[in-house]
Amino acid sequence: MSTAGTRRAAIALTLAGLLGLVALYWMVFFWVPTEVNQGVVQRIFYVHVPAAWTSFLAIGFAALASGMYLWLRDERLDRAAMCAIEGGLVFATLVLTTGPLWGKIAWGTYWTWEPRLTLTLLLWFIFLGYFMVRNATEDPEKGKRFAAVVAIVGALDIPFIHLSVIWFRSLHPEPVVARPDGPTLPGDMLITLLFGVLVFTTLFFGLFLFRYAVEGLRSESDLRARSAA
């Protein structure tokens, strides 16, 4: 896709995502019923879970692009991985800030070292570590290869985060959507959650494409600077 095409797609997706975000906020505050046991604080669920899903998507996408970069050595794949990791860091930060706000009311504490929280924090450090490793070497090509390995290793954390609530004793409830016997959420709540997932995914890809266009321009700028020298 050309840079102009990438930007057009980015604008379309980001606008769709922003409109979707407005609709999601309306659904959360005016449409979906309040959960009986937890009350109003349960509404954090509709941004917390989509943010978690998007951060998983980001690391999965980055791992795929990184694996292909290590194989094909195409710079565009490395750029795509880096942009996805940046988005993943934003959404993982959302997970780690909205979760404790919910946990303080539901569990009585902002933070506890239970398996899912700890593994999610590990994922956040992997996102951060990607950039540290990338910039830690004098040879940029070596940094890109090391960072690609970090992204692939980071993606291995996802199944552990998902299954930690089944394998270990945890404060988090067992999955309510991704279950072998189907979702256990009531219809209204499931629709709102799935819409939230769609909105966050659209926003992620919209902003990811913008970020990718920035890297395309940076590459062009560097090329011009080299040829001028």
Add this chain to the structure above:
Amino acid sequence: MNLTFGPAPRHDTPGKNMKKFQTRSLVLVALGLAVVAATGVAQESADAVQNAGLARQNLRPYWHVFAAYSLVILLIGGWAVSIARRLKALEDRLLD
């Protein structure tokens, strides 16, 4: 008409009876007022405690939900602004 409480004293004069009746009535009214006042004060303090507790229970989750939904706008908006600034800086550099 016998206005005293309990069996009427047979040997008291009507004036003495009226005085006893007034005294007893005053004591009863005073007791009643004391009970009403005590109940009112107790009710008021219980209400205050209960209302404060309910307010804490009800408003605190609202604050947390507000903070969570504000964070979504701030973080995603912040990322978008950061990308836009980088894009503009690069476009300016390429135009130069």
